Amino acid sequence: MLDLTGKVAFVAGAGSVGEGWGNGKATAVLLARQGAKVYGVDLNPAAVAETAQIIGSEGNACATRTVNMTVAAEVQAAVEDCLARFGRIDILVNNVGGSAPGDPVTMPEEVWDAQMDHNLKTAFLGCKYVLPVMERQGAGAVVNLSSVACLSHQVDGRTNVAYAASKAGVIAFTRSTAIAFVKKGIRVNCVVPGTMHTPLVEHRLAKQLGANDAAALVAKRHASVPIGRMGDAWDIAHAVLFFVSDEAKYITATHLVVDGGLTAARPG
Numbered sequence: 562m563l564d565l566t567g568k569v570a571f572v573a574g575a576g577s578v579g580e581g582w583g584n585g586k587a588t589a590v591l592l593a594r595q596g597a598k599v600y601g602v603d604l605n606p607a608a609v610a611e612t613a614q615i616i617g618s619e620g621n622a623c624a625t626r627t628v629n630m631t632v633a634a635e636v637q638a639a640v641e642d643c644l645a646r647f648g649r650i651d652i653l654v655n656n657v658g659g660s661a662p663g664d665p666v667t668m669p670e671e672v673w674d675a676q677m678d679h680n681l682k683t684a685f686l687g688c689k690y691v692l693p694v695m696e697r698q699g700a701g702a703v704v705n706l707s708s709v710a711c712l713s714h715q716v717d718g719r720t721n722v723a724y725a726a727s728k729a730g731v732i733a734f735t736r737s738t739a740i741a742f743v744k745k746g747i748r749v750n751c752v753v754p755g756t757m758h759t760p761l762v763e764h765r766l767a768k769q770l771g772a773n774d775a776a777a778l779v780a781k782r783h784a785s786v787p788i789g790r791m792g793d794a795w796d797i798a799h800a801v802l803f804f805v806s807d808e809a810k811y812i813t814a815t816h817l818v819v820d821g822g823l824t825a826a827r828p829g
């Protein structure tokens with residue numbers, strides 16, 4: 562079940578934004594546990610080195626490279642390096658992303674542009690250079706990471722219009738790309754995380770929200786989810802694993818919301 566033996570996984574954003582388990586790090590480690598050779602790329606060399614160290618310590622294969630996924634030449638070079646090392650790419654995970662606060666009035670234009678690059682262009686460039694490889698192989702599976710921020714607006718939370726818009730774009734990009742490549746043996750799907758307890762919460766959100774009280778923020782986030790708690794990076798990693806496995810061979814052009822019921826609920 563969910564066996565990836567013999568497959569090569571290119572994971573973009575395979576580090577973590579802080580100590581602990583981010584979505585990309587957990588995904589890289591889980592895909593390796595299931596038998597895939599992992600090629601992990603990240604802007605932060607120390608973060609992806611830690612992921613590689615964990616994978617290696619479990620006896621699995623991982624190569625890494627420092628890559629800015631918003632820069633086409635760097636993505637292209639990484640794909641070529643992955644092919645030189647492992648000979649193929651069966652799985653692409655476009656995990657790079659993150660939010661910046663602001664509404665259309667308060668958000669500087671350059672922040673809007675940077676958010677589009679960070680959340681949407683990274684998935685575009687990953688696909689741009691990996692899909693031709695998968696096409697030559699006649700098979701492949703891609704998973705892009707979106708966010709529930711594009712499905713509903715937090716009632717008393719912060720506004721992040723560029724994040725919402727770019728993550729909605731990730732779902733549309735997924736559906737359109739999937740159909741464009743459906744006859745080539747390539748599947749393209751999207752995982753939509755909800756309110757997750759990843760290092761992002763302590764590392765960035767607590768500061769961005771001004772409170773600097775991470776414990777209060779964690780408690781508030783747990784209470785806000787119908788299932789009674791935030792999810793964690795492994796909940797996302799397992800959804801990615803299912804999509805890239807052969808058990809999901811009839812599933813393409815869709816998305817899976819992993820949010821503990823959050824987007825189905827409404828304020829009473």
Ligand SMILES: NC(=O)c1ccc[n+]([C@@H]2O[C@H](COP(=O)([O-])OP(=O)(O)OC[C@H]3O[C@@H](n4cnc5c(N)ncnc54)[C@H](O)[C@@H]3O)[C@@H](O)[C@H]2O)c1
Pocket residue numbers: 573574575576577578579582583584585586602603604605608609628629630631656657658659660679683706707708709753754755756757758759760761794
């Ligand atoms: N954490 C959450 O609560 C949450 C909720 C909804 C959606 N998501 C989405 O899940 C994904 C992962 O989020 P996460 O918080 O788990 O982060 P993460 O811990 O997986 O870290 C992301 C990694 O991407 C790297 N990175 C950043 N910019 C990069 C670039 N330009 N090129 C290459 N690498 C880059 C960072 O260095 C970091 O190691 C994102 O797309 C995010 O929007 C997260």
